[in-house]
Amino acid sequence: MKEKIIETSIELFDRKGFKETSVQEIVEAIGVTKGAFYYYFKSKEELLKDICISYIEDLLEQQQRILQDSEKSCTEKLHEIVYMLIRNIKARRKSARIFFREMRHLHEDHLQEIKAKRRAFRQHYQQLIEAGIARGEFKPTLTPDMITFGILGITNWSYYWFQPDGEISEEALTDIYVDLILNGIKNRESLKEK
Template sequence: MKEKIIETSIELFDRKGFKETSVQEIVEAMGVTKGAFYYYFKSKEELLRDICLTYIEDLLQQQERILRDENKDCTTKLYEIVYMLIHNIRTRRKSARIFFREMRHLHEEHLQEIKAKRRAFRENYQKLIEEGIAEGEFKQTHTPHMVTFGILGITNWSYYWFNPDGEISEEKLAEIYVDLILNGIKNREGK
């Protein structure tokens, strides 16, 4: 039942927004009573916290699994993390949009918990960039934390426009992004 509440809420929050969705609408969509909702969640805000926390913790686990692989260089790990984020659009798009759009509705205590996980994700990315610089794979001329924010900006907003079933595959978009990150768009062969 808890998972069904979460799934139904993700659908409604994505379509209508967190503020505009009531607990009554959630339970009506499920055909249950408010008592069923309140058995699992103290409030709608606690439900939002769980949705956001589940989303970022899953990404962190996937990222850390990639980073722990000692058989891969930094460039490969960068590609795999970018691909992981793009691939998650197919299954987690609505959760991602809720995470980025609705997180602001969390109370300070819950917001800080989510921000700490988000910060850990960013810091893991930055360590990868720093390691790539130290290993000579990435340019030393760029500030690692600015590169990290740039990568996050490029990948995070893909949840709003990328269609995994469209003309460009998840793999191809990840390749485009990593090429853009590593090489830019300037034609070095031309003028």
């Protein structure tokens, strides 16, 4: 039942927005009472927090799997993380939109919990950029935190406009983004050595 409440809420929050969706609408859509809702969630906000936490924790887990692969270069890991983010926009489009659009409705304590996880995701990404610089894969003159924010800006806003069933696949979009990123940060000297 908890999963059904979450799934239905994701649909309604995506379509109508968090503020405009009532608990009554959620339970009516499922065909249960408010008591069933409040058995699993203290409030509509707690439900929103759970949706956002689930989304970012899933991204963190996938990111960690990619980063822990010692066989791959920093460039390959960068490509895989960009692809993972784009693929998640396709697979969890509504959750992504809720994460980016509706998180602002959370109380400060819930918001801080999510921001801490989002910050961890960004810091892991930044460490990848720093490792790429240290290994000579990326230009030594880069400012890793600004590059990281830029990459996240490019990928995160894709939820807003990217049409997974459109003319560009998530693989093609990943290649476009990574080409754009690497041609700006790839160490030209390392290319000459190979």
